[in-house]
Amino acid sequence: MKELFTIIAFSENHIGLLNRITIIFTRRHINIESLTVSSTEVKGIHRFNIVVYETREQVEKVVAQIEKVSEVMRAEYYTNDEVVSREIALYKIPLKTAIEENLEQLLREYDARMVDVQSDFVVIEKTGHVEDTEKIYDLLEPFGILQFVRSGSIPITKQRKELSTYLNELPRDEYA
Amino acid sequence: MEEKTRVSGAEALLLSLIREKVDTIFGYPGGAIMPMYDKMYDKHDLLNHILVRHEQGAAHAAQAYAQVTGKPGVCFATSGPGATNLMTGITNANLDSIPVVFITAQVPSGLLGTDAFQETDMISLSMPVTKWNYQITSAEKIPEAVAKAFYFAKSGRPGPVLLDITKDAQIQEFDFHYKRIKSIRSYNPKPTLDKNQVQQALDMMSQSKKPLLLAGHGILIANARDELMEFVDKTKIPTAVTLLGKSVIDEEHPCFVGMLGMHGNYAPNKLTNEADLIIAAGMRFDDRVTGDISRYAPNAKIIHVDIDKAELNKNVKADLAIHADIKDFLQQIVPAQYYTCNSEWRQEFKRLNEMEKEKVIAPELYPENGHLRAGEVISKVSQLTKREAIVVTDVGQNQMMAARYYGFKNPNTLITSGGLGTMGFGLPAAVGAQVGKPDKTVVLFTGDGGFQMTAQELGTVVQYQLPVKIIIFNNNFLGMVRQWQNLFNDKRYAQTTMPTPDFPMMAKSFGIESKWVRERDQLDNTIEEMFSHEGPYLLEVSIEKEANVFPMIYPGKAVDEIVLHEDQ
Ligand SMILES: Cc1ncc(C[n+]2csc(CCOP(=O)(O)OP(=O)(O)O)c2C)c(N)n1
Numbered sequence: 001m002k003e004l005f006t007i008i009a010f011s012e013n014h015i016g017l018l019n020r021i022t023i024i025f026t027r028r029h030i031n032i033e034s035l036t037v038s039s040t041e042v043k044g045i046h047r048f049n050i051v052v053y054e055t056r057e058q059v060e061k062v063v064a065q066i067e068k069v070s071e072v073m074r075a076e077y078y079t080n081d082e083v084v085s086r087e088i089a090l091y092k093i094p095l096k097t098a099i100e101e102n103l104e105q106l107l108r109e110y111d112a113r114m115v116d117v118q119s120d121f122v123v124i125e126k127t128g129h130v131e132d133t134e135k136i137y138d139l140l141e142p143f144g145i146l147q148f149v150r151s152g153s154i155p156i157t158k159q160r161k162e163l164s165t166y167l168n169e170l171p172r173d174e175y176a
Numbered sequence: 177m178e179e180k181t182r183v184s185g186a187e188a189l190l191l192s193l194i195r196e197k198v199d200t201i202f203g204y205p206g207g208a209i210m211p212m213y214d215k216m217y218d219k220h221d222l223l224n225h226i227l228v229r230h231e232q233g234a235a236h237a238a239q240a241y242a243q244v245t246g247k248p249g250v251c252f253a254t255s256g257p258g259a260t261n262l263m264t265g266i267t268n269a270n271l272d273s274i275p276v277v278f279i280t281a282q283v284p285s286g287l288l289g290t291d292a293f294q295e296t297d298m299i300s301l302s303m304p305v306t307k308w309n310y311q312i313t314s315a316e317k318i319p320e321a322v323a324k325a326f327y328f329a330k331s332g333r334p335g336p337v338l339l340d341i342t343k344d345a346q347i348q349e350f351d352f353h354y355k356r357i358k359s360i361r362s363y364n365p366k367p368t369l370d371k372n373q374v375q376q377a378l379d380m381m382s383q384s385k386k387p388l389l390l391a392g393h394g395i396l397i398a399n400a401r402d403e404l405m406e407f408v409d410k411t412k413i414p415t416a417v418t419l420l421g422k423s424v425i426d427e428e429h430p431c432f433v434g435m436l437g438m439h440g441n442y443a444p445n446k447l448t449n450e451a452d453l454i455i456a457a458g459m460r461f462d463d464r465v466t467g468d469i470s471r472y473a474p475n476a477k478i479i480h481v482d483i484d485k486a487e488l489n490k491n492v493k494a495d496l497a498i499h500a501d502i503k504d505f506l507q508q509i510v511p512a513q514y515y516t517c518n519s520e521w522r523q524e525f526k527r528l529n530e531m532e533k534e535k536v537i538a539p540e541l542y543p544e545n546g547h548l549r550a551g552e553v554i555s556k557v558s559q560l561t562k563r564e565a566i567v568v569t570d571v572g573q574n575q576m577m578a579a580r581y582y583g584f585k586n587p588n589t590l591i592t593s594g595g596l597g598t599m600g601f602g603l604p605a606a607v608g609a610q611v612g613k614p615d616k617t618v619v620l621f622t623g624d625g626g627f628q629m630t631a632q633e634l635g636t637v638v639q640y641q642l643p644v645k646i647i648i649f650n651n652n653f654l655g656m657v658r659q660w661q662n663l664f665n666d667k668r669y670a671q672t673t674m675p676t677p678d679f680p681m682m683a684k685s686f687g688i689e690s691k692w693v694r695e696r697d698q699l700d701n702t703i704e705e706m707f708s709h710e711g712p713y714l715l716e717v718s719i720e721k722e723a724n725v726f727p728m729i730y731p732g733k734a735v736d737e738i739v740l741h742e743d744q
Contacts, residue, residue, distance in 0.1 A: 012362050016299055016309075023304050064486035070308045070328050073362045170362075175323070175355035 004033070005059045006083050006155045007050040009066050009075040010040065010167060017071055021048060024065045030054055034087070034152030042167045045073070051085075051153050073170060074163070083155040089133035090115075091124045091140050092147035098122045101143055112136055121146060185315030186211035186346040189279070190219055192322035195354045198250050200224045200241060200611060202234040206254025207294060209281035211346035213252075226611055226640060228604065229632035231258050235265020236601050236630075237608030239274045239336075240591045244566060244612040246399070248275040248329045255281045256294030259340075260301070264598055267305040269336040271595025272420060273397060275329035277322075278302075278338040285313040285342040298340045307335030315348035319355070327357040332365030333484040334397060367483065369500040374508045376496055377455075377479050381411070381515045384453035384477075388444070389413045390436060390465075393420035393594070394458015394482060394502050401425075401587045403506035404457070410510065412517045414525050416444035418459045420594040423584040433525040437465040438729050439576040442536075442738060443528035445729060448473050449736035450524075456480045458502040461491040462595070471734035481505045535740045536726050541581070547720035548696055550574060550621075550649050554581040556703050557619055557647070565617040566591065566609050570602030570626035572656035574649050576725045578621040600629030603646070607633055610642040617645065617707070624650040624676045634686040637712045645706050646714040648679055651721045659724045663742060664731075683714035690714040 011017055018037060025032055033051040040047050052059065059077050066075040093103070095118070103122075107113060112126040126136045133150055157163070183191065189212060193201070201223055205213045216223060228234040231253045238249030249269075253259050259280040269276045283292040299311050308328040310321050318341070325337045381387060395404050401424055408415050408425065414433040415425055419440075425432050434441025436448070445467075448454070454476040459465070461480075466472045469491060480487075480494035481502050488497040498505060540551030554577055557565070563585040569575040569592045584590055591609050593601040606620040627648050637644055649655075654672040661669050683690035689709055693702050693716070706713045729738045 015311075016303065019300065020303055027304070061486070061490060064488075064490070068484065068486045070360070070363045171359060173360050174358040176358045 002053050002055050004051060004053055004080055005056070005077045006080075006085060006153070007048070007052065007059065007063055007066070007075060007077045008155065008157065009048040009050070010073045010163065011046050011048065011069070012071040012073075013044060013046045014071050017069070018048075020069055021066055021072075024062055025050075025052070028058070028062065030058065030062065036152045036154055038154070040167070041164045045167055049153070049155055073167060078155070078157060082159070083157050085129065085153045085155040086127055087130060087133060087151045087153045089126050089136065089148065089150040091126070091136070091145055093122050093124060093140060093143045094146060095120050095122055097143040103143065106139055110136055110139070181352050182349055183352045184211065184215070184347055184349050185312075185318050185341070186215040188315060188318045188350070188352045189322065189341065189346070190215050190223060191352060192319050192354055193250060194219075194222055195356065196322065196326045197247070198223070200226065201250045201252055202226045202228055202237045202241070202608065203252030204228055204231050204234055204254070204258060205252075206256075206258045206281070208255035208283060208343045209252060209258070209346075211343065212281065226607070226636065228607070229635045230630065231261035232264050232600065233604035233607065233630055233633045233636065235262045235276070235278070236268065236598075236604035237611065237636075238276045239265065239269045239272075240568065240605035240608030241612040242274050242276055243588055243591050244609045244616075246588075248277050248326060249608065251276060251278050253278070253280050254294070255283055255298075256296050259298045260296055263301065263305070264596075264600075266302055266336050266338065268593055268596040268598045268601065270305045270307070272593070273334050273393065274336065275334035276336045277325050277329050278306075278336060280338060280340050281346070282311065282340045282342045284344040286344070288313075288342070298338065302338045305336070306338050309338040309340070311340040311342070312345050313342045315345050316350040318345070319353065323355060323357045324360070327360065328363070332363070366501060367485070367499045369498070369504045369508060371508065373496060373498045374505065374512065377498070377509060378512060378515070380453060380477055380479060380496060381455075385518065386447075386451045386521050387411075387413045387453040387455065387517055388448060388451040388476070389415045390418065390454060390456045390459050391415055391421045391424045392418045392457060392459025395421065395424045396587055398458065398483070398501055398503040400503035400506055403503055403510060406510045407506050407513065410513055411515055412519075412522065413455070414444070414447075414517070414522055416440075418462070418465055419579055419592065421459060422579055422590045423587050426585045427583045428585070431522070434529060435579060437462075438467075439580065439725050439727065441529060441580075442532040442727050442740060443525040445727070445735040445738040446528055447524060449475065449734065451476045454478045456492075456494075457505075458482060460487045463491070466491065467729045467733055467735045467737070532727060532740060548693070548699065548717055549723060550577040550719050551581045553647065553649070553699065553703070553717055553719075554578055554621065556700060558582045560703060560707055561617055561619065565589065565619045566613060568592070568602055568606040568609055568618060568620045570620075570622035571597045571599045572623045572626060572654070573651075573659065573723070573725050574621045574623040574626070574655070576656075577649075580725075599626040602626055603630050603633045604636075606644045606646070607636050607642060610644050611640065618643075620644055620646045622646065622648055623655055624648055624652065624679075625654045625674065627679075628676070631682070634683065634688060634714075638686050638688060641711060643711050643713075646712070648714065648716045649719050650676055650679070650716055651719050651723070652676060653721060655723075656725070658722070662722065662724065679714060679716040688712045688714050690716070692716040692718070694718045
């Protein structure tokens with residue numbers, strides 16, 4: 001059975017690593033739903049946040065392959081309820097419909113906000129779960145969506161032992 | 177503390193190699209790598225450079241060199257076509273876990289990304305087939321990059337690495353200072369063996385009536401032949417090997433039961449599906465070994481020991497997956513071990529292997545009439561070399577026959593292309609093996625097709641007077657493909673027949689001694705002549721054109737559906 005998994009990998013910050021990691025997915029014909037790369041609370045260590053819709057068995061194998069990459073310290077996967085994840089979505093709506101229809105109320109009800117108003121369009125922002133940003137999409141569709149973009153999901157894990165503890169415990173590179 | 181010296185990047189690279197105890201490089205020059213070759217001119221006495229005839233040859237030679245010496249191979253190529261010519265060899269080394277440090281030159285950093293003359297993006301190209309790669313664009317990065325390259329190549333599960341060095345980085349000067357790497361925080365090459373798992377393995381063994389040990393290449397890589405033999409001698413567990421695991425055990429050992437896989441032996445394949453316990457040691461359950469995986473070893477509990485965590489539960493789900501260096505595992509289990517396998521189970525292997533002997537092996541080794549057969553030639557070579565030679569093969573029927581009939585004895589004496597199955601591997605690999613072990617007899621078994629893919633390396637053989645003994649089995653066919661066409665395509669021999677050159681004449685044009693044998697009564701004499709000749713020798717043997725390699729597990733079949741001959 002396929003479900004959504006969030007894979008988090010911690011790595012050195014090196015050129016080309018993104019490529020090395022994504023080919024692990026493309027080789028196996030796994031579609032990446034979202035991918036973000038960012039710095040972490042530990043200086044010099046980067047994290048990859050990858051969301052895929054796959055079977056647990058495949059995800060396990062992919063995570064093992066990611067962890068095998070020499071510059072990856074650790075890779076793990078989580079189900080939806082093991083992470084708190086959020087994404088930002090932006091929607092560009094024609095000013096004309098935005099004025100005519102009752103946009104204000106919709107935004108209030110769904111905790112979204114208008115972040116920019118121009119002479120012919122407005123930009124709306126929604127931060128939340130993927131389901132939330134999708135829900136707003138459906139509701140805004142009648143207004144006419146000129147542009148829609150989302151950031152990809154960024155996860156915080158719920159587990160007790162913080163990964164930074166582990167990362168800080170790693171020995172430094174050693175030379176003979 | 178070492179003194180700093182001001183040197184160019186090119187010189188720094190060579191000094192770094194020397195610090196990594198490199199003494200041999202296989203390579204080919206060109207524009208972007210000229211600064212390095214220029215510096216090499218001064219280092220003739222420290223670095224022995226073997227000039228090949230095609231970069232693919234350098235890659236295969238470097239890999240074979242690594243396999244016979246246990247030291248990483250080193251390979252140089254210029255940017256663009258020089259570098260892309262390495263790709264097959266890099267991939268081959270990657271699939272077979274061989275440590276090779278590939279060094280490619282690159283256009284000056286200012287030209288990167290401009291489609292400059294002879295620019296190829298080697299980092300992107302080689303990414304899926306290297307363990308690690310890195311582009312160096314400034315000279316001061318060289319020492320650390322080389323140190324990392326060797327560390328990654330050799331440690332853990334070994335593999336090829338690639339350093340791509342821009343021309344300006346070779347020319348720039350800087351203060352050279354070298355430090356070897358001891359550890360890298362993101363990389364754990366030596367997993368700690370969980371002692372409880374050793375106990376669990378012992379418990380599983382004590383429950384087992386029909387255990388089977390599958391010994392793979394990992395044991396050779398881990399240098400664990402002695403530990404393996406102690407384990408086998410004590411437990412008397414029937415021991416089968418993979419193709420790359422050949423030579424981990426003396427084939428005359430009473431517990432040796434043969435080779436696994438598509439053209440392996442009858443007994444170990446058949447009995448895989450009867451075994452109640454499989455101990456997979458340093459092998460990866462390749463599909464050529466498992467056949468139809470859904471019907472693989474249905475009655476067995478599986479203990480899988482591998483240093484590469486990603487191999488565990490990848491193809492076959494293990495009941496006990498042990499992430500460890502196989503040497504550590506064997507060292508731990510041997511003293512603890514109290515279990516001995518019963519002799520009835522071993523008898524079953526004997527019985528089935530007798531069947532194979534009668535139906536397949538005897539007719540192959542002692543044919544009374546008809547054309548010469550590869551098996552009888554290999555067997556003769558085996559006797560004459562007392563099973564002590566380093567055997568190199570190409571790919572195809574010649575490879576399977578060499579693996580089946582040489583009768584390996586000493587570790588690391590079969591050099592063959594396993595995971596990639598690269599035709600053209602043989603001759604350059606024989607070059608590398610002979611350079612690595614100048615005092616050993618190196619014998620190459622190759623097909624007429626594969627030989628023609630890299631035949632130009634005869635030039636290298638002559639230039640360095642490498643006394644390799646080359647045996648070409650000429651069946652005027654791309655034999656292994658023809659075999660499949662015979663078995664599965666109604667003998668529709670599409671594009672598998674080709675005329676061959678006069679190989680002895682070709683050899684002679686290079687200055688290599690050579691003969692052509694067609695008749696059985698010429699065979700023994702000529703082989704003896706070949707081995708008493710001091711230098712390189714090429715022997716062309718005309719063999720039965722439509723001989724097939726058996727036994728065989730047909731594609732899609734289960735291991736116990738292995739057949740001894742085609743009408744079975
Ligand atoms: C580079 C490459 N191309 C194609 C193949 C497919 N292939 C496998 S075996 C084989 C035939 C080999 O023929 P030959 O070298 O004459 O050896 P024989 O099988 O007759 O011993 C071919 C074409 C391959 N393994 N490698």
